Amino acid sequence: MSLTSLELQLQTLPESPGVYQYYDKDGKILYVGKAKNLKKRVASYFTKTHENAKTSVLVRKIVTIKHIVVANESEAFLLENNLIKKLQPRYNINLKDDKSYPWICIKKEPFSRIFPTRKMIKDGSEYFGPYTNFKIVNTILDLIKELYPLRTCNYDLSPSNIEKGKYKVCLEYHIGNCKGPCEGLETLENYQKQVDAIREILKGNFKESLRDFKTKMKDFAANMQFEEAQKIKEKIESLENYQARSTVFNPKMASVDVFSIVSDETMAYVNFLQVSNGAIIRSHTLEIKKKLDETDEELLELAVVELRERFKLTSKEIILPFPLDFGDKIKVTVPQLGDKKQILDLSERNAKYQRLEQLKQIQIVDPERHTNRIMAQMKKDLRLFVEPRHIECFDNSNIQGTNPVSACVVFKDGKPSKKDYRHFNIKTVEGPNDFASMEEVVYRRYKRMLDENQPLPQLIIIDGGKGQLSSALKSIDDLGLRGKVAIIGIAKRLEELFYPGDSVPLYLDKKSETLKIIQYLRNEAHRFGITHHRDKRSKSALNSSLETIPGIGEKTMQTLIKHFKSVKRLEKATEKEISDVVGVSKAKKISDFYKKDTI
Incomplete structure (x- = not known):
């Protein structure tokens, strides 16, 4: 059997560290990668089943494989990085930033200037950074200006120009911000000592500058030059304050x-x-x-x-x-x-x-992308085969064994779809039996959806632990939906997620978006169910109360229940408000009944 061109390329790859490149039929670069073992790494693309659709598409497009062998993995790292930036393959992530970052430059020249810049010129000057923004740069330069009097002019302060008296001191000299090197009023040696100290500060080393300032302060104080000593003290305080803001860990920590x-x-x-x-x-x-x-x-x-x-x-x-x-x-x-x-x-x-x-x-700015990301994350976190674009959550409300009801809430694309919410009155179960009630409502919900050819959800969530989940599964099995719709249970206390046939629960990160959406679903189902249960109990109590009033029949009771909703509202209603609903004579009977009941 003859080998295809691609198979031949795979077989002849070396088992060495290096960088591989994939090309399509038109010779266009698709992907650049690195490997400890080129043969094993590249072969894995063609032998594995890829869950990621983009990877599958990439593999189908590969026609040519090129490789570069290097001495070790470190060289592979660097080469891969350089090739990605140079070739910009379609399927590689792009680490290149569009913006240029600010630097602090110590210019290579007599009496070095120190200034911010976005451009690095290879002229022997030193550059510190890059910094993330100019705010940080300006803060550092303000500190340096406060500590050391440096020149800000652009003059060429060569020894010959200074000797010729080519330049004159400016306002910066007269206000004390510069010591006048342009007229030879400051030596190059003294100036460069300041530059050396600044260089250490830019490296994060404050020790030398603090020591020098403290020595000067003591010398000034010993010579009774207290005004000068105070100025040095203020510089020390500025440097220590900046250091305190910068140092968050042990100062002895190496770089x-x-x-x-x-x-x-x-x-x-x-x-x-x-x-x-x-x-x-x-x-x-x-x-x-x-x-x-x-x-x-x-x-x-x-x-x-x-x-x-x-x-x-x-x-x-x-x-x-x-x-x-x-x-x-x-x-x-x-x-x-x-x-x-x-x-x-x-x-x-x-x-x-x-x-x-x-x-x-x-x-x-892009809600669709936000939704797509959350759906993809839920699919991964919950180990689903498809994204849960349509989720339904069930909750039973059965307070003190009375008026059992169940609620079903529906989320689409991670958001409530309230028009699709449904209440269920339990019909086939006698007494408080949550398991049997769950089995009934799940069966009724999806039997109707199947009969009406409605689209089924991708995920069903049962508010409860293993017992509730098992009951719901009976209905899912009876309807032949096992394997067609994912179903999980959530236990309230520890937020445990249970899967069919798996006794070990899944625990999601408490801060994960997936868990937050599941909690939102569960809470919404509980709220919706409790509201319906409360209404049903109120109507039941109102019904019981009305049955004891002489002369009030079934039709009148239904009219009153529909209008007043609860016993409390009917009791507080005036005779006129009641008569507007059921007439004067019946209103008087009802009003007299409740007045007598309160005496």
């Missing part, structure tokens, strides 16, 4: 990069915190739109490589929520306790906050 991820069916959010000497000096959250149902591990691997490259990170230790391998040069820590666990938790809170903000915006 580390922290990454966390939260995700749903369609999006992932990777938060990154850069920590230096216990101070968070940078924070950024990357939003990633999923393409092929990628796992959190796959997304975080790609994001870590991208963010380290983008922000020029050199930390030898990174903190992650789960173990990943980035080679021998990078230490990966997955903390369980202590300062590192606290900062990882902080990163996760930032990622969750970003996700919530994004979800709120989507809900407002």
